[in-house]
């Protein structure tokens with residue numbers, strides 16, 4: 001018996017000026033005639049190499065119609081009322097019918113809390129030498145929000161080499177690589193020996209850093225344990241336990257601001273950001289830099305109520321995973337999901353010296369998709 005290709009078109013028909021396509025797998029879709037016409041694969045309309053559209057789409061008649069069609073071996077040939085004719089493969093039309101938005105974040109994220117101790121640890125040399133392992137680490141970042149890397153050489157320049165396994169790091173007004181250690185005249189609480197509450201980095205930047213790459217150089221002082229919290233899990237818990245608080249934090253947006261001598265960085269957005277499907281795609285949580293505008297009393301009451309509930313979840317021991325990094329250990333954190341912090345450390349007992357840098361979301365996402373396609 002001949003095998004049936006599920007992407008094969010079973011039959012098609014005209015519905016007014018539109019085209020109805022039914023695949024052998026039973027899926028049916030009604031294509032808008034102008035959508036089909038502007039998606040033409042004809043070389044006069046779309047560059048073969050780059051697949052980019054050439055003429056301005058707005059010049060196509062708004063009342064264009066599909067005049068005729070013919071099923072072919074690979075798909076369908078369509079004739080339009082302006083005389084244009086082009087071919088679509090059945091798999092092209094099927095994926096177009098199902099595709100709505102690019103996905104940068106895995107939808108089936110695995111949520112975790114402070115009891116998550118058996119997370120995977122990746123040896124750095126394997127990440128460097130084996131693209132399959134690099135892909136696995138990026139899959140783990142997509143699923144859990146972070147990956148833990150071990151045995152990174154202690155050269156100060158190695159962090160950039162590490163980051164460039166994924167792509168070029170982002171340069172900010174602090175440079176490309178930032179030293180995280182206790183310094184005199186600190187420009188930020190990060191470069192003190194104080195404890196840091198869980199936070200995302202730099203929600204005041206536009207765009208905000210997408211991913212953080214961290215490298216531990218020294219860590220022998222008393223204290224200084226790293227703390228991380230799954231922001232998506234905290235948001236999901238809030239939605240379940242207190243829908244009123246969740247609703248406030250998804251709809252009322254605070255500002256975030258950072259000022260220093262030659263920089264004034266500011267942006268805004270909800271603490272819990274949802275996509276069109278209502279899924280959480282970003283958490284903004286930065287106690288140091290967040291400020292709600294002077295909204296009405298009612299709005300402020302709702303916001304403060306939500307923030308208090310969400311903060312209690314985030315600051316709870318139950319949610320917090322605590323790890324004391326060894327020299328040579330490193331992290332990749334999704335800065336739209338993972339809140340990170342640290343315990344205070346005693347500079348009289350030793351040194352704590354970390355380096356970090358940022359990668360933009362498109363850099364990570366593009367490398368992830370290309371590796372998936374390649375391997």
Ligand SMILES: [Fe+2]
Nearest residue numbers: 190200201340
């Ligand atoms: Fe930070």
